[in-house]
Amino acid sequence: MADSFYLYVAAAFAVGFVLSALIFRSRKSAAPELPAPAPAPAPEKPALAAPALTPEQQHASGLFLLSMLQREGRFVDFVLEDVAGVSDDQLAGAARVVHEGCRKVLKQYLSIEPVLPQEEGATVDVPAGFDAGRIRLTGNVAGAPPFKGALKHHGWAAKDVKLPQPPTALDVKILAPAEVELP
Amino acid sequence: MTARYALGIDLGTTHTALSYFSLDEAKPRGAGQPMLPVPQLTAPGTLEPRQLLPSFLYLPNAAEFPEGSLALPWDKKSKDVVGELARSHGAKVPTRLVSSAKSWLCHPGVDRRAAILPWGAPEDVPRVSPLDASARYLEHLREAWDHAFKKHPANEQEVIVTVPASFDAGARDLTLEAAKKAGFAEVTLLEEPQAALYAWLESHGENWRKLVKPGEVILVVDVGGGTSDFSLISVAEKGGDLALERLAVGDHILLGGDNMDLALAHALSQKLGKKLDAWQLNALTYAARAAKELLFGDPKLDAAPVTVASRGSSLMGGTLKTSLERAELEQLLTDGFFPRGRVDELPVTARRTGLQQLALPYAADPAVTRHLAAFLTRQAALAKPGDTFVKPTAVLFNGGVFKAPALKQRVLDVLGSWLGSPPKELPGADLDLSVARGAAYYGWVRQGHGIRIRGGTARSYYVGVESAMPAVPGMEPPVKALCVAPFGMEEGTQADVPPQQFGLVVGEPTRFRFFASSVRREDQVGTMLEDPEGLEEVAPIETTLEGRNAGQLVPVNLQAAVTELGALELRCVEKGGAGKWKLELNVRPTE
Structure with a gap:
């Protein structure tokens, strides 16, 4: 049981990892929406100040993904709950809910696959001119590529991003509405 | 304007889908034939395209959702919800959810044009009729199509809508009416098991001729979300080529996945030993389905975990945990719904209690295999001499239930025990999407390509004629049944005029009781049955002759015709005159 528990916690952290990566991505992808600086502004007419986007507008898709992870996989509930006094058994039961729901969201909207296809632990070649965004070097980093090293983590890459548009009619800061059941 | 596409619409009890066939390209693609991604709300404010549109309609309270959050690409002011969000949110607010509209559409005990759904909803909830709800699903598909294919609106395309083979003339009429209400100019009806077989034909191209031989009988077993539907289709040789003919269809059985x-879910909730609320039971049903798919998908697993999250934000305290054991799954599903048994074991019929709640007439016996036995036995007239039931040689499965290989295998085993050796399985196409794909392909077949399944009406039809006898208080005069439409009438044909005459009084409504039979294939037009016992009673038919001297008696004969669209039409033909009146099927409840 303890083994599976750690597996689930690891999975939950992986979700968190992807999530933060996505929020980062969305910040980058939100950038083109900002009005580009005027190419050659006339000196006497200063460029109009870009209408400032609120943080939630800038990060709408990140918040939206978080709301989907909560809706399908109770992600926010899980991470924000105090688990100090909770038994591993209870934690594992909750982790199944989170695992199943969050996995569904990731599979549906992001085709996620390893950056490197090799097995972890295998020796891999890092060629000259490698993409440092895709491969991070650790350990005794010295000299110039090509390198040879042990693959510690194969990395993750979202191949397709098929997220739906964040809702415009709703406040994206509301990750999950309160539910009130009428008698 | 000639149609560019043939649109096949599977209007299902739980899911609706649209596939399309390019008539310009004229290339059968089988499983590669595209489905229309249907934009629908998956959460308030969130639009996503999905292949299936859940057949659910949610009627929100005015204050329930933020303004604009229910907007659709084609209707910014949409007030109610169709599809995924309707299903998921409706589980929490069941009084505002319309589901199983299709089953209500063929329920003779209610007025299907009356606003009665959601069934049993409180006073202030708006209501719609089974007809309206079906029209709403079709309208959503039409709008989605028009949105995606602006240059080729659905109205200018060839549109085929599928119905269960067991739908009677009244339910077929209502389906056509729903399509009209949804804004489709003209649609053609096709039986679902036939559509599944068309999909099979399309996916095999010319090769299908190698897979079946003349003299074979194909059994289509279609168990969808809400209904079970059986059809028999024969393979014969005609002029050196193979010909397919639909021989018989089963009764309407409200029993499905x-x-x-x-x-x-009920078994698991007993295991949990806790009383669950409606929301938890719904969540448990989803979890049970997932566990079922896991166990059926991997024969090595002995059990699958089942968890139901708490409703509140604390997952640790309130999550319910149990597991579905393989033995339970086999006992409940495989043996419960597909028990082994003899072919002469008939399904248990409905228990009649004094006070019976008016609701959907769900099958009283959950055993699909017993319903199948009853079907094959009832159609014994088609059997070879000496046989007491029809012996199919091949089986085509359809419906999501058969994604479980174990259930397919059980059906084949049971058939094998009746036949001596199991029939062969026709390797099918997609169990969820075949009906829509086959229907679209049929649009092309209708233009004279490929092979067409012949069949015509799957029933013979009768009107009730009251015998002349002295009135006896408290006793209804006995009714005889006059055959007006024989079995197997093809689209675009009309039946002969039976010699019997009726007198219709101008200006007064005239009503005929109307019967059908799926087994009496010998009766000809004019055959009079002394007793309608054994026939199923369909919605009555009505007409009022207008425009002449009120009170005048007009002698008429009745004549039946099957339209090109597959609807049965009854007319009054004036004796020795030019008058012709269409009779309407009355779909209000029969007393």
Whole structure:
């Protein structure tokens, strides 16, 4: 049981990892929406100040993904709950809910696959001119590529991003509405 | 304007889907034939395209959702919800959810044009009729199509809508009416098991001729979310080529995959030993379905975990945990719904209690195999001499239930025990999407390509004629049944005029009781049955002759015709005159 528990916690952290990566991505992808600086502004007419986007507008898709992870996989509930006094058994039961729901969201909207296809632990070649965004070097980093090293983590890459548009009619800061059941 | 596409619409009890065939390209693609991604709300404010549109309609309270959050690409002011969000949110607010509209559409005990759904909803909830709800699903598809294919609106395309083979003339009429209400100019009806077989034909191209031989009988077993539907299709040789003919269809059985998932959920809730609320039971049903798919998908697993999250934000305290054991799954589903048994074991019929709640007439016996036995036995007239039931040689499965290989295998085993050796399985196409794909392909077949399944009406039809006898208080005069449409009338044909005459009084409504039979294939137009016992009573038919001297008696004969669209039409033909009046099927409840 303890083994599976750690597996689930690891999975939950992986979700968190992807999530933060996505929020980062969305910040980058939100950038083109900002009005580009005027190419050659006339000196006497200063460029109009870009209408400032609120943080939630800038990060709408990140918040939206978080709301989907909560809706399908109770992600926010899980991470924000105090688990100090909770038994591993209870934690594992909750982790199944989170695992199943969050996995569904990731599979549906992001085709996620390893950056490197090799097995972890295998020796891999890092060629000259490698993409440092895709491969991070650790350990005794010295000299110039090509390198040879042990693959510690194969990395993750979202191949397709098929997220739906964040809702415009709703406040994206509301990750999950309160539910009130009428008698 | 000639149609560019043939649109096949599977209007299902739980899911609706649209596939399309490019008539310009004229290339059968089988499983590669595209489905229309249907934009629908998956959460308030969130639009996503999905292949299936859940057949659910949610009627929100005015204050329930933020303004604009229910907007659709084609209707910014949409007030109610169709599809995924309707289903998921409706589980929490069941009084505002319309589901199983299709089953209500063929329920003779209610007025299907009356606003009665959601069934049993409180006073202030707006209501719609089974007809309206079906029209709403079709309208959503039409709008989605028009949105995606602006240059080729649905109205200018060839549109085929599928119905269960067991739908009677009244339910077929209502389906056509729903399509009209949804804004489709003209649609053609096709029986679902036939559509599944068309999909099979399309996916095999010319090769299908190698897979079946003349003299074979194909059994289509279609168990969808809400209904079970059987059809028999024969393979014959005609002029050196193979010909397919639909021989018989089964009765309407309200029994499907949803019943199975619910049975699992109830068993698991007993195991949990806790009383669950409606929301938890719904969540448990989803969890049970997932566990079922896991166990059926991997024969090595002995059990699958089942968890139901708490409703509140604390997952640790309130999550319910149990597991579905393989033995339970087999006992509940495989043996419960597909028990082994003899071919002469008939399904248990409905228990009649004094006070019976008016609701959907769900099948009283959950055993699909017993219903199948009853079907094959009832159609014994088609059997070879000496046989007491029809012996199919091949089986085509359809419907999501058969994604479980174990259930397919059980049906084949049971058939094998009746036949001596199991029939062969026709390797099918997609169990969820075949009906829509086959229907679209049929649009091309209708233009004279490929092979067409012949069949015509799957029933013979009768009107009730009251015998002349002295009035006896408290006793209804006995009714005889006059055959007006024989079995197997093809589209675009009309039946002969029976010699019997009726007198219709101008200006007064005239009403005929109307009967059908799916087994009496010998009766000809004019055959009079002394007793309608054994026939099923369909919605009555009505007409009022207008425009002449009120009170005048007009002698008429009745004549039946099957339109090109597959609807049965009854007319009054004036004796020795030019008058012709269409009779309407009355779909209000029969007393």
